[in-house]
Amino acid sequence: MGMITPHAKSGSGPSVWLISRIDQASILAQHLANEKRLLRWDSFWRHNGTGLIQPASRNVESALSDIPGRHLLPDLLGKSAQRLRLPAHNLYSDIPLSLLAALRPPDARILHGQGNYSLPAMRRAKARNMITISDVTGQLAETRHHQLAGEYETHGLRYREISTLLARRRSTEARYADAVFAPSEAVADGLNRAGIAEEKIYLVPFLSQHCQALSRQNRPSRDDTVIRFLYVGNLSLAKGTAHLLAAWKNIRRQFRMRVELTLIGALQPCANALLSSLPDGVRWLGPLPHDQVAKHLLAADIFTFPSLTEGSSLATMEAMAAGCAVITTFDAGSPVINHQSGLIIPPRDQDALVTAAKALITHPVMLRNIAQTARNQIARNIEHAYGTRVDHAYETILSRHG
Numbered sequence: 001m002g003m004i005t006p007h008a009k010s011g012s013g014p015s016v017w018l019i020s021r022i023d024q025a026s027i028l029a030q031h032l033a034n035e036k037r038l039l040r041w042d043s044f045w046r047h048n049g050t051g052l053i054q055p056a057s058r059n060v061e062s063a064l065s066d067i068p069g070r071h072l073l074p075d076l077l078g079k080s081a082q083r084l085r086l087p088a089h090n091l092y093s094d095i096p097l098s099l100l101a102a103l104r105p106p107d108a109r110i111l112h113g114q115g116n117y118s119l120p121a122m123r124r125a126k127a128r129n130m131i132t133i134s135d136v137t138g139q140l141a142e143t144r145h146h147q148l149a150g151e152y153e154t155h156g157l158r159y160r161e162i163s164t165l166l167a168r169r170r171s172t173e174a175r176y177a178d179a180v181f182a183p184s185e186a187v188a189d190g191l192n193r194a195g196i197a198e199e200k201i202y203l204v205p206f207l208s209q210h211c212q213a214l215s216r217q218n219r220p221s222r223d224d225t226v227i228r229f230l231y232v233g234n235l236s237l238a239k240g241t242a243h244l245l246a247a248w249k250n251i252r253r254q255f256r257m258r259v260e261l262t263l264i265g266a267l268q269p270c271a272n273a274l275l276s277s278l279p280d281g282v283r284w285l286g287p288l289p290h291d292q293v294a295k296h297l298l299a300a301d302i303f304t305f306p307s308l309t310e311g312s313s314l315a316t317m318e319a320m321a322a323g324c325a326v327i328t329t330f331d332a333g334s335p336v337i338n339h340q341s342g343l344i345i346p347p348r349d350q351d352a353l354v355t356a357a358k359a360l361i362t363h364p365v366m367l368r369n370i371a372q373t374a375r376n377q378i379a380r381n382i383e384h385a386y387g388t389r390v391d392h393a394y395e396t397i398l399s400r401h402g
Helices: 023-034 072-083 091-101 119-127 141-154 164-176 185-193 211-216 241-258 290-299 314-322 350-362 364-382 386-401
Strands: 016-019 038-044 110-114 131-135 179-182 201-203 227-232 259-264 282-284 302-305 325-329 343-345
Touching: 016 023, 016 119, 023 038, 023 386, 038 072, 038 091, 072 091, 091 119, 091 164, 110 119, 110 386, 119 131, 119 164, 131 164, 131 386, 141 164, 141 185, 179 185, 179 386, 185 201, 201 386, 211 290, 211 314, 211 364, 227 241, 227 290, 227 314, 227 350, 241 259, 241 350, 259 290, 290 314, 302 314, 302 350, 314 325, 314 364, 325 350, 325 364, 343 350, 350 364
Parallel strands: 016 038, 016 110, 110 131, 131 179, 179 201, 227 259, 227 302, 259 282, 302 325, 325 343
Antiparallel strands: none
16 A cells, blocks of 8 residues: 655646546645646536526636536436435436546546546546546445444344445446545555555545634633533444444443533434434534534534544544544544544444543543644644645556556
8 A cells, every 4th residue: 555645745747637526626626727737627517606506515716617527417417316315316416427527538647536437437548548546535335334234233224335336336446447545544444355456555645624724723711620522423323323322321420410422413314213312411413514513623622433434534633623632433534543642442332432531531631632632633734735645646656557
């Protein structure tokens, strides 16, 4: 596995054809466009703040809105399928996008694809001697099944992928590509266990776009002695919600009014029964806009994220940037260094979660040191731009493939 060092210098480099949704790809697209290297960016429709249809999630700089590869049809089909509650609604966006992306390939050196919609384009790119990269931002289906099937069975449910077709496509893309990007060691480990050759895997971490602002804000002063626990994310079996709530009952029993837990996020159907009767000391606020989430992060002492499967937990990065002591799992895909910038526990281990929480509560100096180390770690990572990491990976891949 190739670890991408953060000190690589950006500059002129290979021309790129990018296929991806807009979230993390927008940062990379902007970087490549600034260097005049982005020849095409196939994604859902992007706009520059003008026009009749202006979803905020599609807003980009004017330079990016002019790059070829904007596709409104997959976006409209996907949203329509979601509103009609059609099964596997992602099919209605991802399959059309994959077909449109394969039309009229540009004369690029690298095809960088992310999602379930790059395979037809990859085949055309290889025929033109392009280097192909599959950016795998979450675990492949076979790894997720291994991580989640037992948990679902415990709750009398059967785990299955939303779309087996898209899941297979994602795995096929990773195996077909010349190189595979992973955002965390957890994903890199999952790829390797799924049969992806280690020499094809490149660890290219990224940060939440909110980390910089959070790392610069002062934490509010408090005159109470309550230890505030916080969880941010979907409430579901996959996120370890059942184990968090079970562990919390034990924590609350031991420390009583000294501790409280706040849950922020949308409730998924698989976890309905878990939140029907919340344990003492827990409040659930539902999904909140990010400015309100930021206030809770800055006010929290301990951030708990016992996820069973993840790509790279942005919420955990934000908690670290905000100065929280983090308790999480390896499978959550965070940058936490165990016993330095957080505590890593095994997934589905309620006793380990209780032990970690107790250690932080009863050792306030340890809590403060871990929280400060986490904040410092994120501050250092911010100095090294995501685009620079990707550039260095591109150079390494090209040197290997000639």
